[in-house]
Amino acid sequence: MQFMLLFSRQGKLRLQKWYVPLSDKEKKKITRELVQTVLARKPKMCSFLEWRDLKIVYKRYASLYFCCAIEDQDNELITLEIIHRYVELLDKYFGSVCELDIIFNFEKAYFILDEFLLGGEAQETSKKNVLKAIEQADLLQEVCCSLPSS
Amino acid sequence: MPAPIRLRELIRTIRTARTQAEEREMIQKECAAIRSSFREEDNTYRCRNVAKLLYMHMLGYPAHFGQLECLKLIASQKFTDKRIGYLGAMLLLDERQDVHLLMTNCIKNDLNHSTQYVQGLALCTLGCMGSSEMCRDLAGEVEKLLKTSNSYLRKKAALCAVHVIRKVPELMEMFLPATKNLLSEKNHGVLHTSVVLLTEMCERSPDMLSHFRKVLILVPQLVRILKNLIMSGYSPEHDVSGISDPFLQVRILRLLRILGRSDDDSSEAMNDILAQVATNTETSKNVGNAILYETVLTIMDIKSESGLRVLAINILGRFLLNNDKNIRYVALTSLLKTVQTDHNAVQRHRSTIVDCLKDLDVSIKRRAMELSFALVNGNNIRGMMKELLYFLDSCDPEFKADCASGVFLAAEKYAPSKRWHIDTIMRVLTTAGSYVRDDSVPNLIQLITNSVEMHAYTVQRLYKALLDDISQQPLVQVASWCIGEYGDLLVSGQCEEEEPIQVTEDEVLDVLEGLLVSNLSAPVTRGYSLTAIMKLSTRFSSVNRIKKVVSIYGSSIDVELQQRAVEYNALFKKYDHMRPALLERMPIMEKTATNGPSEIVQTNGETDSTVLDTKHPPTITQPPSQGNDLLDLLGGNDVVPVIQTSLPTKPPSAGGELLDLLGDLSLTGAPPPAPASVPSVPMSQPPFLLDGLSSQPLFNDIGTGIPPMTAYNKNGLKIEFMFERSNPNPNIAVITIHASNSTEADMTDFVFQAAVPKTFQLQLLSPSSNVVPALNQGNVTQVIRVLNPQKQQLRMRIKLTYTYKGSPVQDLAEVNNFPPQSWQ
Numbered sequence: 001m002q003f004m005l006l007f008s009r010q011g012k013l014r015l016q017k018w019y020v021p022l023s024d025k026e027k028k029k030i031t032r033e034l035v036q037t038v039l040a041r042k043p044k045m046c047s048f049l050e051w052r053d054l055k056i057v058y059k060r061y062a063s064l065y066f067c068c069a070i071e072d073q074d075n076e077l078i079t080l081e082i083i084h085r086y087v088e089l090l091d092k093y094f095g096s097v098c099e100l101d102i103i104f105n106f107e108k109a110y111f112i113l114d115e116f117l118l119g120g121e122a123q124e125t126s127k128k129n130v131l132k133a134i135e136q137a138d139l140l141q142e143v144c145c146s147l148p149s150s
Numbered sequence: 151m152p153a154p155i156r157l158r159e160l161i162r163t164i165r166t167a168r169t170q171a172e173e174r175e176m177i178q179k180e181c182a183a184i185r186s187s188f189r190e191e192d193n194t195y196r197c198r199n200v201a202k203l204l205y206m207h208m209l210g211y212p213a214h215f216g217q218l219e220c221l222k223l224i225a226s227q228k229f230t231d232k233r234i235g236y237l238g239a240m241l242l243l244d245e246r247q248d249v250h251l252l253m254t255n256c257i258k259n260d261l262n263h264s265t266q267y268v269q270g271l272a273l274c275t276l277g278c279m280g281s282s283e284m285c286r287d288l289a290g291e292v293e294k295l296l297k298t299s300n301s302y303l304r305k306k307a308a309l310c311a312v313h314v315i316r317k318v319p320e321l322m323e324m325f326l327p328a329t330k331n332l333l334s335e336k337n338h339g340v341l342h343t344s345v346v347l348l349t350e351m352c353e354r355s356p357d358m359l360s361h362f363r364k365v366l367i368l369v370p371q372l373v374r375i376l377k378n379l380i381m382s383g384y385s386p387e388h389d390v391s392g393i394s395d396p397f398l399q400v401r402i403l404r405l406l407r408i409l410g411r412s413d414d415d416s417s418e419a420m421n422d423i424l425a426q427v428a429t430n431t432e433t434s435k436n437v438g439n440a441i442l443y444e445t446v447l448t449i450m451d452i453k454s455e456s457g458l459r460v461l462a463i464n465i466l467g468r469f470l471l472n473n474d475k476n477i478r479y480v481a482l483t484s485l486l487k488t489v490q491t492d493h494n495a496v497q498r499h500r501s502t503i504v505d506c507l508k509d510l511d512v513s514i515k516r517r518a519m520e521l522s523f524a525l526v527n528g529n530n531i532r533g534m535m536k537e538l539l540y541f542l543d544s545c546d547p548e549f550k551a552d553c554a555s556g557v558f559l560a561a562e563k564y565a566p567s568k569r570w571h572i573d574t575i576m577r578v579l580t581t582a583g584s585y586v587r588d589d590s591v592p593n594l595i596q597l598i599t600n601s602v603e604m605h606a607y608t609v610q611r612l613y614k615a616l617l618d619d620i621s622q623q624p625l626v627q628v629a630s631w632c633i634g635e636y637g638d639l640l641v642s643g644q645c646e647e648e649e650p651i652q653v654t655e656d657e658v659l660d661v662l663e664g665l666l667v668s669n670l671s672a673p674v675t676r677g678y679s680l681t682a683i684m685k686l687s688t689r690f691s692s693v694n695r696i697k698k699v700v701s702i703y704g705s706s707i708d709v710e711l712q713q714r715a716v717e718y719n720a721l722f723k724k725y726d727h728m729r730p731a732l733l734e735r736m737p738i739m740e741k742t743a744t745n746g747p748s749e750i751v752q753t754n755g756e757t758d759s760t761v762l763d764t765k766h767p768p769t770i771t772q773p774p775s776q777g778n779d780l781l782d783l784l785g786g787n788d789v790v791p792v793i794q795t796s797l798p799t800k801p802p803s804a805g806g807e808l809l810d811l812l813g814d815l816s817l818t819g820a821p822p823p824a825p826a827s828v829p830s831v832p833m834s835q836p837p838f839l840l841d842g843l844s845s846q847p848l849f850n851d852i853g854t855g856i857p858p859m860t861a862y863n864k865n866g867l868k869i870e871f872m873f874e875r876s877n878p879n880p881n882i883a884v885i886t887i888h889a890s891n892s893t894e895a896d897m898t899d900f901v902f903q904a905a906v907p908k909t910f911q912l913q914l915l916s917p918s919s920n921v922v923p924a925l926n927q928g929n930v931t932q933v934i935r936v937l938n939p940q941k942q943q944l945r946m947r948i949k950l951t952y953t954y955k956g957s958p959v960q961d962l963a964e965v966n967n968f969p970p971q972s973w974q
Contacts, residue, residue, distance in 0.1 A: 049513060127387075129339060133302065136267065
């Protein structure tokens with residue numbers, strides 16, 4: 001996966017995870033164009049489209065679009081499952097997640113994503129394990145005093 | 151200094167902004183506060199401030215002044231700080247800025263931290279955005295962690311290693327030892343990431359690939375793991391809709407693909423498991439289909455046995471019928487990839503593919519169209535073309551150009567008849583005429599010139615199309631060209647294919663002039679119509695009208711038109727004697743390499759089963775070497791109006807024998823006007839001789855008063871010469887031979903050949919037929935033109951060959967009794 005974007009139906013960006021090095025300007029340009037393209041799609045259309053030399057896989061959950069850019073040799077159908085798994089994780093963590101949760105707790109959304117994917121690939125295929133890790137890390141945050149260093 | 155507001159508070163506040171300006175104001179205020187807080191080196195609230203900065207960054211506002219702060223957070227000992235610090239680094243820093251290198255040391259320390267979640271943060275950040283320098287520095291640490299027994303860290307280290315390898319491929323070797331027992335892990339996370347790592351290494355290095363195949367013998371291990379996944383019972387931890395860890399299954403299948411590619415042994419070892427997955431996977435949900443999809447890709451890419459390949463194609467065929475459009479999409483994409491190699495198997499699903507042309511989704515339609523063109527062959531051309539033309543009518547404009555080009559290509563390759571071909575072209579031009587590619591116009595013109603017997607039909611249909619609609623430029627251009635070229639056929643009402651229309655010369659000129667003045671015509675189109683009008687001056691009799699039109703455009707604002715008109719004017723005035731020669735019928739154009747998008751129609755190696763034209767055009771026995779080239783190019787037994795110019799290079803059956811016998815007589819033919827790649831390709835006419843490709847009398851002036859003569863009369867075969875003098879050029883004698891047969895049996899395969907002395911030049915046009923019917927029931931006529939610039943006495947040697955009652959007959963004769971008027 002090269003990048004993942006979450007955006008609302010009005011085109012507002014809610015999360016951006018880039019797995020390839022690009023300048024800020026380029027990222028903005030790509031985001032703008034892609035958001036426009038995906039929002040222009042009609043509901044009956046399929047979840048895949050070609051854009052530049054990438055394959056775009058997107059799915060709408062309630063008011064949020066989840067959009068991934070994958071490479072030619074990646075499997076589009078399993079990417080849909082990846083997106084779905086991420087939504088399930090968010091749902092379990094926030095309890096019936098909605099867009100507002102992601103807006104107000106964006107940093108947590110990133111933490112969860114970073115426990116699920118690393119470098120664009122899934123690092124953990126067990127839902128339970130991802131959630132357990134997040135839970136433990138959150139607990140660690142609660143412990144406010146310094147950590148013993150290495 | 152009051153405590154900076156909390157993150158959630160800020161978000162709430164910003165969201166209350168009603169205008170962009172209001173939001174900007176709030177942001178600026180907060181940024182100022184954050185900046186001063188940073189300046190004060192406030193450790194307590196740094197984390198909170200950076201988090202707020204990250205939020206504002208996501209809204210699109212600049213946040214670069216927070217970069218160094220992220221580094222400070224990473225260096226902090228508090229886990230909260232590190233978490234936000236690393237997140238900030240991933241969002242705000244990128245490898246172009248040197249600042250990021252300052253992270254290296256922190257990451258190194260954190261990779262060795264006692265708390266695995268800290269180590270995890272470090273691995274994640276490195277694996278996400280580590281630059282080449284950082285990777286080089288820290289590869290050793292990653293490699294160490296790859297060997298740890300802590301599965302939480304091991305899986306992250308594996309993906310981090312993938313990133314390191316991508317950034318610094320030379321470091322790949324370093325990770326090799328650690329891969330030895332990666333697959334013996336039980337933990338799915340580690341297994342999954344290990345497979346990803348192994349895949350990356352195999353893809354990058356053929357040496358690695360063979361190492362993994364032969365030394366580590368990965369294939370059986372992977373097969374075993376996959377088998378366990380499929381056969382094992384329900385595992386709640388990894389279950390997705392009844393399938394156990396689909397993510398891992400898909401990655402394993404992908405790695406198997408790479409291992410099995412071009413390797414017989416590996417492919418064989420995975421044959422069974424692939425068949426098992428293909429048949430046992432539950433297809434009701436997307437997740438099952440995802441696995442099947444990957445399986446199909448693998449089967450098609452390795453050296454699988456044919457039964458397995460057919461199974462794979464059938465899976466794709468079933469996908470095509472799935473309600474889920476995503477599944478249909480991947481099916482079409484995959485079929486497109488395999489249509490070359492497994493053409494017959496894909497053909498079986500042709501009707502389903504054609505149905506997908508009617509799908510609502512644009513991407514599906516496009517793929518269905520590409521696939522349909524790939525499947526067109528000689529057998530299904532009629533049916534397929536019907537569907538594709540229907541598609542062309544109703545599809546979105548973005549498809550029309552490609553579809554039109556595809557139709558032209560397919561029609562050219564597989565047209566069952568000339569008439570069908572012309573009709574198809576007409577259909578495309580009239581329905582999608584404005585979308586046809588520019589290069590189609592010359593291609594079509596070439597095609598039309600090649601279909602000699604269809605000229606009258608073609609020009610008539612094009613004329614009728616023009617009467618309906620002059621807005622589609624490619625149609626108008628082709629039509630103008632044809633009318634200019636074959637206008638004489640149009641007004642003489644010679645169409646055999648359909649009811650000939652009654653059209654006067656004035657009506658035709660009206661239409662062409664209409665194009666010149668119409669707003670709808672592009673400048674190029676106007677050029678075409680002006681030239682067409684000019685050409686008609688040698689084909690029509692209303693020359694004065696044409697002269698008038700041409701002179702008007704001599705003062706046109708359009709420079710191109712003006713130039714043409716002025717030149718044509720000059721032709722009328724000063725060079726009128728050259729006019730007929732310049733405006734004569736075009737020769738058949740040499741077919742060059744395929745123009746246009748040839749990727750749309752893919753060759754499929756199937757034999758063409760073109761249906762012979764049911765009309766009976768004269769076929770001339772060609773010496774094989776020259777005839778077949780042109781015939782092959784035209785893809786069938788199309789008739790080429792052949793002129794038997796007896797070139798010395800001709801093989802024996804045609805010219806050699808004559809050469810032997812005729813000694814001092816030269817066998818010169820006319821030099822071909824266009825550079826021919828095959829030197830002996832017969833060209834239709836040399837440039838200096840005049841009008842007319844067909845074997846009709848060329849000029850209206852028949853009454854020259856030269857009496858006909860009998861050139862040959864033997865064994866029941868009588869050949870008479872009828873003379874015409876061509877008006878503009880008295881050096882040319884036009885002779886029409888009439889061959890008749892008074893015997894009781896037909897003379898078939900009749901060929902007439904002639905040779906003249908060196909000072910003459912000779913041209914033979916195509917005969918009307920090669921069967922001389924018995925009992926004088928009909929004549930074979932053929933036109934000979936002889937150029938005699940030195941006005942010498944005309945002499946000719948003729949050779950006749952034909953088949954009579956099953957046996958071949960051949961005869962030579964000299965013709966010396968030409969009437970003086972024919973050459974003086």
